[in-house]
Amino acid sequence: MQTDQFLPDLRRVFFGIVKYPPGGKLGPRIQRGIQFVYLISGGLEIEVDGIRTAIKPGNLALMLPERQESYYFHPDQESEHSWCQLDFQQLPQEWVEHLQTLPIQLTVTPEMEQLLELGLMISANTRIDQQVVLKRLGEALLQFYLAIQQVPEDDRPDGIPRSVHRACRFMARFYSQPLTLEQIAEQAHCSVNHLINQFNRSYQTTPMRYLWRLRIKQAESLLRHTELAINLIAEQCGFATAFHFSRQFKACHGLSPKAFRETFRKRP
Structure with a gap:
């Protein structure tokens, strides 16, 4: 059916x-x-x-x-x-x-x-x-x-602890702000060490690396679907400077944000 x-x-x-x-x-x-x-x-x-x-x-x-x-x-x-x-x-x-x-x-x-x-x-x-x-x-x-x-x-996906759910929701809402690990743990209602351990078990990464990956994903979307200047995308996605954004983005994709945008535009 x-x-x-x-x-x-x-x-x-x-x-x-x-x-x-x-x-x-x-x-x-x-x-x-x-x-x-x-x-x-x-x-x-x-x-x-x-x-x-x-x-x-x-x-x-x-x-x-x-x-x-x-x-x-x-x-x-x-x-x-x-x-x-x-x-x-x-x-x-x-x-x-x-x-x-x-x-x-x-x-x-x-x-x-x-x-x-x-x-x-x-x-x-x-x-x-x-x-x-x-x-x-x-x-x-x-x-x-x-x-x-x-x-x-x-x-199938494993169960995700509620502390990790809370942390992910908090980061998804406030990724553009300069978040600290202590702030994230506070919103997750647990200690920093406990949150790090839970993230390692659930996602095989740390909360801060998860946050940077989230910011990069948001930046990818803006590069694909908007004409915003790269420095504005960096600001809206929580990067301190456009230089920091470009360095992090290139480390992830092997391309600068500008080259990534141009490559996407050339696709049929």
Whole structure:
């Protein structure tokens, strides 16, 4: 079946987040649509049609229509999870059969987490009709799930610690400013040494090298798609001087920013 299309008869999409106390329980209930459950912290076992599965923190679980499900939260810890609920007028049987072949849980990627967070932010805006946007976010989340499960298991992205997520989001927002490692660690709610260790495990690099790589990527985009002067691109991408930018860029690409721009323009 084709899965690279908008979902048929998608009626409404909801995003939410909740914390359950130790020993909390939800259900039993019949799942009315497709639901994604993202376990942020704590512990969770989901029983579906009598079969229990432990959901790992940092994983996204897929709940399917017309199944009886019960949620059992960690007996000794508070557990937090967010969700995305997709409700349909009627989900075609071919979709149901295809979804039944998917794994019940996958590691959340940064893109998935951002979709869930964006869904929560948009849901909180009561001044507009959010459903068109929420539907597209729900569809995007499902398409990510479908795409990742097609990747061989050994090649799928590993779970990224929340401290690294926070640091990456902070750098993506403020890369044009003169950030220090201490500022990044503060935003990630951890020590400098812990953040360095987490980055090495997750990305095989340091936070500051990740930041420079992010700045270079932003500069590449501006060189390709704008007519901005190189000194302005250097400033907007967080480089102290145009000379520093050119040196860093050439070390990465083997070309100066000017030569890179000219090479891109010559491509058909």
